């Protein structure tokens with residue numbers, strides 16, 4: 742069966758079946774390389790795949806939706822890892838780059854924002870992540886004005902939400918000891934695991950204990966407020 746291809750708005754040659762598959766987002770329009778998927782993560786394009794009537798119907802029914810869930814922070818909290826791991830799920834479609842719509846690009850309007858989103862089927866969840874939303878004052882009201890039902894996700898620890906069926910398990914991950922973090926791998930593939938970019942899992946400098954203490958003291962009242970808001974004591978101090 743010959744594969745059916747089309748050229749998307751970024752000029753990429755896209756395999757229709759692949760674009761319908763397990764949420765492999767081919768958009769890859771990241772601002773910088775470090776956040777994008779490596780080449781090795783893509784399947785060989787020459788592979789031909791069966792295209793049945795259902796897949797074609799689904800393809801024609803794809804639309805762009807405003808995000809129903811947004812990872813709004815915190816910066817350096819592992820937001821890229823969370824998004825990349827979530828989008829392995831077939832019911833999650835996510836934009837690769839950080840759109841910065843609600844902080845830097847708000848004047849461009851909601852249609853501009855929607856157009857950035859990947860196409861999705863009914864029932865698929867559209868997502869984005871822009872961690873600077875967490876530290877920008879106008880963001881809550883702006884997101885609320887778009888939709889009061891949008892789920893806001895803040896990475897603090899052990900995220901468990903969205904009610905997705907369990908599809909992605911340990912088979913999709915390979916722990917990279919040099920990086921100290923898990924990297925993504927296709928369960929049935931021999932291709933190399935895909936780690937996040939160089940800015941994720943960096944070598945950290947040693948910080949003098951006095952400086953660490955000063956930071957703890959500085960953040961303590963903010964942490965307390967956060968525990969109050971969430972009703973959960975995270976024990977960070």
Ligand SMILES: Nc1ncnc2c1ncn2[C@@H]1O[C@H](COP(=O)(O)OS(=O)(=O)O)[C@@H](OP(=O)(O)O)[C@H]1O
Pocket residue numbers: 815816817818819820821822872922923924936937940941942943944
């Ligand atoms: N699997 C995996 N691979 C690499 N890095 C991982 C992973 N899981 C979590 N992390 C942690 O994510 C930190 C970067 O967080 P963000 O993606 O939120 O950063 S950013 O705010 O978007 O710049 C990054 O911070 P640094 O350690 O300072 O580089 C990591 O600690």
